[in-house]
Amino acid sequence: MAEVAEQEKVKKAPSEPLFSKKNRKLITDPLTDNNPITIQVLGICSALAITAQLKASIVMTIAVIFVLGVGNVVISLMRNIIPSKIRIIVQLIVVAALVIIVDLVLKAYAYSLSKELSVFIGLIITNCIIMGRFEAFALANGPWKSFLDGIGNAAGYGAILIIVGFFRELLGSGTLLGFKVLGDPVEKTGLFAFGYENNGFMLYSPMALIVVGLIIWVQRSRNKALIEQE
Amino acid sequence: MARNTDSNTYTILFAIGMVLVVGSLLAFTASYFNPTITLNKKLEKQQNILFAMGVNEATLSGNADDATSFVSTDKVTTEFDKYITTQLVIEGDKATEDKEAYLIDIKKESDQVKSDASYVRKLPLFIGEKDGEKFYIVPMRGVGLWDAIWGFVALKEDLRTVKGVFFDHKGETPGLGANIKEPFFYQDFADELIYSGDQFKGIVVAKGNADPKNDDKTDNEVDAIAGATITGDGVTVMIKKDLAMYLPYFNTLK
Numbered sequence: 001m002a003e004v005a006e007q008e009k010v011k012k013a014p015s016e017p018l019f020s021k022k023n024r025k026l027i028t029d030p031l032t033d034n035n036p037i038t039i040q041v042l043g044i045c046s047a048l049a050i051t052a053q054l055k056a057s058i059v060m061t062i063a064v065i066f067v068l069g070v071g072n073v074v075i076s077l078m079r080n081i082i083p084s085k086i087r088i089i090v091q092l093i094v095v096a097a098l099v100i101i102v103d104l105v106l107k108a109y110a111y112s113l114s115k116e117l118s119v120f121i122g123l124i125i126t127n128c129i130i131m132g133r134f135e136a137f138a139l140a141n142g143p144w145k146s147f148l149d150g151i152g153n154a155a156g157y158g159a160i161l162i163i164v165g166f167f168r169e170l171l172g173s174g175t176l177l178g179f180k181v182l183g184d185p186v187e188k189t190g191l192f193a194f195g196y197e198n199n200g201f202m203l204y205s206p207m208a209l210i211v212v213g214l215i216i217w218v219q220r221s222r223n224k225a226l227i228e229q230e
Numbered sequence: 231m232a233r234n235t236d237s238n239t240y241t242i243l244f245a246i247g248m249v250l251v252v253g254s255l256l257a258f259t260a261s262y263f264n265p266t267i268t269l270n271k272k273l274e275k276q277q278n279i280l281f282a283m284g285v286n287e288a289t290l291s292g293n294a295d296d297a298t299s300f301v302s303t304d305k306v307t308t309e310f311d312k313y314i315t316t317q318l319v320i321e322g323d324k325a326t327e328d329k330e331a332y333l334i335d336i337k338k339e340s341d342q343v344k345s346d347a348s349y350v351r352k353l354p355l356f357i358g359e360k361d362g363e364k365f366y367i368v369p370m371r372g373v374g375l376w377d378a379i380w381g382f383v384a385l386k387e388d389l390r391t392v393k394g395v396f397f398d399h400k401g402e403t404p405g406l407g408a409n410i411k412e413p414f415f416y417q418d419f420a421d422e423l424i425y426s427g428d429q430f431k432g433i434v435v436a437k438g439n440a441d442p443k444n445d446d447k448t449d450n451e452v453d454a455i456a457g458a459t460i461t462g463d464g465v466t467v468m469i470k471k472d473l474a475m476y477l478p479y480f481n482t483l484k
Contacts, residue, residue, distance in 0.1 A: 050387050050402050052405030052406065053404050056404045056405075080235075081235065082235070083235045083245075084236060085241050086244070089245075089246075090248060093249075093252055094252075097255065100256055100259075101256070104260060105263070107263065108263040108266040108270070109266070111267075111270040168405075172405070173405065186442065186443065187413065190325045203406055203456075204366070216264075
């Protein structure tokens with residue numbers, strides 16, 4: 001992905017540049033070979049719950065990118081003063097506070113959007129990827145690296161959400177972002193004129209698990225190194 | 231590092247400090263945004279009430295494609311005053327006019343009744359007029375699968391036929407129960423009868439009513455959403471239960 005442009009940046013920089021190869025890997029790794037959902041198998045619960053529609057997947061992605069990016073930086077800045085005994089609680093408070101602020105801002109300035117998101121905003125708190133990254137990365141690394149790691153992991157999570165949401169909405173409702181791309185099932189236009197039917201089963205959560213399973217299968221058959229040894 | 235971050239004293243002090251900082255931060259944020267949020271909620275109620283009686287963006291713009299959008303927030307207060315001619319509060323058998331009846335919290339009212347059986351519940355009723363027709367708009371509240379659902383049902387002047395409805399929910403499943411606020415669902419309610427003969431039936435969200443296009447407006451049934459049985463049943467119960475509370479008053483009008 002844009003390999004050339006990124007290599008130029010690396011050459012120019014003297015010490016540890018902002019986008020050094022190592023730092024870039026923080027963003028690209030979670031998108032591919034260390035994806036939070038398909039490799040680390042984290043955040044599955046929300047991936048099942050909200051991917052019945054593409055739009056919800058996209059919005060959740062944006063919200064998680066924000067919360068994880070900012071949260072990682074906050075935790076990273078506090079990493080030397082957090083008492084280790086209560087670090088999990090501290091992390092939880094940081095996520096909860098961020099999520100509440102996001103919720104209030106949306107309610108005040110984008111009321112109709114906040115109504116559509118309703119539960120998702122609250123669900124961010126329960127997303128294990130967030131706590132996982134705080135614990136595994138932000139507590140041990142500087143703010144900039146933590147920021148990149150947060151963005152990367154949230155984007156990796158979001159990429160899977162969007163893929164799953166795409167297939168579930170397309171095959172389950174015959175729509176994408178609410179547009180009837182396959183025709184109208186009641187009026188029998190488009191594909192439906194040829195006897196095609198929506199697969200209502202796609203709207204149920206178990207199908208999200210199956211779609212995620214298929215993605216894992218495809219990913220591991222393309223990169224054999226990801227297959228766990230006995 | 232000089233500081234011992236593992237000592238009990240430090241841990242406790244840190245916890246106290248963190249709670250104070252985060253607590254006050256959130257309190258300030260909340261009170262800063264509170265006026266805007268309250269206003270948003272007021273305007274939304276006005277939008278919902280107008281929407282149920284068929285006043286939407288299309289009424290203003292004349293473009294039929296806008297029929298599923300609310301009257302925009304900047305215009306809604308003037309439109310509300312224009313179309314909603316009377317707001318009533320019904321208490322027992324007396325009805326009084328109240329310009330702010332739409333602000334009555336239905337949830338609080340029903341909670342009051344639960345905790346105090348002798349409490350006379352305040353029932354808000356909105357009377358709207360559009361193109362010479364008179365509509366009675368009833369607010370309602372019930373439970374879906376996960377959380378609360380609510381809505382407004384506008385009845386025509388005969389008090390038997392539905393003019394239009396609006397439903398909303400707190401946290402129904404997107405793509406399933408959340409579809410009660412989608413046009414394909416709520417538009418089915420228009421012109422549906424809430425009576426079968428003289429018998430009050432409400433409107434049943436029915437599975438397998440063999441009328442998916444809802445051509446039969448006299449069967450007191452609309453087609454359910456597949457995969458949203460509990461939300462649909464919630465809508466059925468909400469309509470029947472909450473409309474029933476208004477029947478004594480409606481009977482005095484007939």
